[in-house]
Amino acid sequence: MLKFNNLYTVIICPPKALASFERELSEKLKVSYSIISTDKTDINSRARFLVVSNTCMEKATPIIVELSKSFKLIGIIDEAHQGLQSPTTKFYKQILMIRKLFPIMYYTTATTCKNNIMGMYYMLSLLNPNILGQLQW
Secondary structure (H helix, E strand, C coil): CCCCCCEEEEEEECHHHHHHHHHHHHHHCCCCCEEECCCCEECCCCCCEEEEECCCHHHHHHHHHHHHHHCEEEEEEECCCCCCCCCCCHHHHHHHHHHHHCCEEEEECCCCCCCCHHHHHHHHHHHCCCCCCCCCC
C-alpha cells in the first residue's frame, strides 16, 4: 500500500500565476497550502503544498531545505521556459542549487524553447542531468 503522508509538493510559478494556484488548491482540491510571494509568507504546518513565486527563490530555499528533511519533495515548475533555458540566469542557478532535494520534478510550459536548441538542452539537463550527456565543444 502506498503512503502519501510523507509527500510534499512544491509549486514554483510566475507571480501572475499565484492566485490561480491558490484558487485551484483551496476551491477545487480543498487542500491546505503554504505560500511564499513578494507580498506574503504564509506557512501552514498542516499543508502538503507550497506555492512559491519564482521571483522569491532566495526566500523559499531555506524553507524548502527544511521540508526536504521531513518529506519526499515533488517539484512542479510552471512556465519552466522562463529562466531555465540558460545556465546564466539567477533562477536557473537557484533551481540547480536545490534540484537534488526533489526526487521527482515536473516542468510545465505552453511555450517552446524560442527556436533555441540550447534552451531545450539546459531545461532537460535540470530534469535529468544524464539524459543528454555533457556538452562537448
